[in-house]
Amino acid sequence: MGQSHANPGIPGPYEALADGLRRLNHAPAAAAEAALLACCASRRWALRLTAHRPYPDLDALLAAADEASYDLSPGDLAEALADERSPGLHPSAPQSAHTALRAAHAAYESRFKYAFVICLEGLRPTEHLNQMLAGIRVRMTNEREEESVIAAEELRRLARARLAHLVTNHPETDSAVATR
Template sequence: MHRGLQVFNRAPETTATTWLLTCCGSPAWAGRLAAHRPYPTTDALLAAADEAAYDLAPAQLATALAAERPHGPHPSGIPAAARTALDAAHAAYESRFGHVFVIALAAYRPDEHLDQTLAGLRARLANDAEEERVVTAEELRRVARARLTRLVSGIGAQAVGEAVKPGKSGEFPDSGPADSPYVPV
């Protein structure tokens, strides 16, 4: 069993829940995963995370989206026109759908993130509210899955014996909502 998963499985439930909330801001999702420990493998944890994400009710999805940070600072070196287009697209999206835009970018090279984000924003602005709810839920599931993978890996990298050294507010570095549309998750 992966060292990080061992530490995650043995952590107090409140600690595990706090860690999980850095992956997805739904208390229902985090509580469910924490309560069903121990997980025999990371794949089992990820499967449980997927199932819990698929089971989020609309209000729980809204809570998770409210915990997401709006798009972060622009990556360095992008042209002013691209920054303007990105800001305008984010504003239009948030105005239309009432929540921040979420997109999983792990499948793309870093130099493709800006283009994928802009393309995703433009394409998804054409969705009706129900279509976008489904797409957003899937993107949030993918983002949470990537964050959870990093979380468990980070716990393993930072564990010393049974002591774990979390960052501020119990979060592990690179584990949670500090992601922006420009960060591969």
């Protein structure tokens, strides 16, 4: 791959993406599956994405992830949601915000029996608390079936964000996808 024009010797975004995709595409199946399970904890989802490698680009990977997400059975969704943790706040947030969010998460988890999931991708950290509290407040009024559909959509969005992060931002921290 070529060098970044802005910083000679330092890989640019294209190089990091190409390297991340190459490593995912060429990793042993077990390593790829482990990395993908960190993005969405449905074993069927991870196996499907692993089996359909290689991916020519990020768009193809994300499209395959979307398709696999839409095909999750209720059991697959339950498996994935069981591994999720409700999003928290930055440790520097006021204690009162942490307390309010913990109470809201507890109420949601008591009602629906799984962690509240919401994709906050693209939002500033200062917006997270309001988005999470508003989301919980609105979604607490849903019937179980309706909330399951919404949770599945949020999980799909989270998986997309995690996949993009896996192959673009921090390939050096992705020790599960080893270079062959």
